[in-house]
Structure formats: C-alpha cells, structure tokens
Amino acid sequence: MESSLREIEQREKMKKEKRHIETMIKYERAKICPKCGELMRYAFGEVFKCDHCGQEELTSFGKVRKYIEENGPSNASNISRGTGVPVSIINKYLREGRIEIPDGSDSYIKCEDCGADIRYGRYCPACAAKHNKDQNVGIFNSEAGEVPKHKRDAYGKMHTLDVMEKTRNKK
Ligand SMILES: [Zn+2]
Ligand SMILES: [Zn+2]
DSSP states (O other), rough: OOOHHHHHHHHHHHHHHHHHHHHHHHTHHHHHHHHHHHHEEETTEEEEETTTTTOOEHHHHHHHHHHHHOOBBBHHHHHHHHHHOOHHHHHHHTTSSEEEEEOOOOOOOEEETTOOOOOSSSBBBHHHHHHHHHHHOOOOOBBBBOOSSOOOOOOBEESSHHHHHHHHEEE
C-alpha cells in the first residue's frame, strides 16, 4: 500500500519526461517513428532520425521546402495538398519569413496593421518601423515583410527564403 518516496519521485520524473516529450513533438523537435513507434530525434537539416530502426522523416517545414524545390513555387493549397502540411502551418511559415511569395504573384498576405500586401512576415516595412518607434521594442527582422513590386495574373506562389540551407542540403 505504501508508495515509497522513491516511487513518487519516479512517477514525477516520468510525468515531467512525458511533458517534455509532448513539448518537443509540438515544436517539431521530436516525432514518433511511423515504423517502430520509438521517439525520433531532430537531427539536422529538417530531418528526424530514429535511433532505434534508422528511419528518417522530414519535418513539416522540410516537406514544404522539398515540395517547393521539386515543383517550383506554388500556392498554399497546392503545397498543402502535396505535402499533407495544413495551410495554417504554411501561413505560419510565411508569417515567420521562412518562405516567401515571389514578386509578381497576384495574391499576397496582408500586413497585420494596415492590410498592405506583403510577400512574407507580419508587417509591411512602414508599420514595422512604426512599431519599433511606438513601443520601443524591436520586431524581429523576419516579422518585417517586404512589399511586392509587381502583381501578375498567377496564383500566390511561394518559395523558400533560406537559400543557404537549400544549397547545403543539395546532394
Ligand atoms: Zn523507428
Ligand atoms: Zn502595414
């Protein structure tokens, strides 16, 4: 009947570990292996690796990037269909400035303040500058988007921003 202090400690430890794993999965720093069910670790270059069976899986962003690399710039719903990554996540990458809508597309995302067209980020350069001045807090560079110079009769298309990483991972 009596659960020793050690057992309680053990349980607490396991609970903490479980929470930690859940957080890792939520922020795409870990994933459950589809092959053997073990916990996969984030390796590098948007890849998860299973130490147990050697299985490798791409992160959501890795899938999006691969799709764009292989199919060229496309719109969010095409990318979503091709990768299984929800449109909301793709939009999040746009807001984070990890992918961008190329100049010349006909639809863009909007500045969260004034509604101006931007290619990526959260604010147009003018609003980003205003935020910095008003609040005296820096907006991360990636939140300050870029205004497109052209519009074209095409779907809003996207490609990845991190060219460096792209080249590095090319085989
Ligand atoms: Zn595995
Ligand atoms: Zn704005």
